[in-house]
Amino acid sequence: MTKKKSKKKLNPFYKSVIFLLFVILFMMIVSLFLRFTHLLSRKEESEAYRKSFTIDVRNACGDKGVASYFSYLLETADFDVINIGNLAKSTKMSYIVYKEGLPQRKVNLISSVTGIDSVVVDSTGTYLFDVTIVLGGNYKEKSALFIRRYSDKKERK
Secondary structure (H helix, E strand, O other): OOOOOOOOOOOHHHHHHHHHHHHHHHHHHHHHHHHHHHHHHHHHHHHHHHOOOOEEEEEOOOOOOHHHHHHHHHHHOOOOEEEEEEOOOOOOOOEEEEEOOOOHHHHHHHHHHHOOOOEEEEOOOOOOOOEEEEEOOOHHHHOHHHHHHHHHHHHHO
């Protein structure tokens, strides 16, 4: 006589546990995929947002080449600087002038990235650009982290 091996049937409880584990694993893989693709599109969106307004950089500290260097750092940080130049009079304080009607979110972005927290609204329409950054005598201490972060970033490439 030959013995037949009996196949053990899985308990329905174990079948449902295995099914749930596969569902959870599948959901985790889909979630990671969506998160990764969302991060890529979010980065592209951030770069486009940073280039969605015009920036002017003005040197008002008296040192030569400050506006040019600062605009170089802003471009390294993915901003689009349209104009640079010098102001006729020197100032001690650095500040940001923005056009009335510009979303506060854009002004906050520039302020937080550069470290310049003095912000003025141009309600008279004197300034041609959406944002004008005036670099006074304190620009090094106000923007020290910004300067360090983006001057190092360009040299590493």
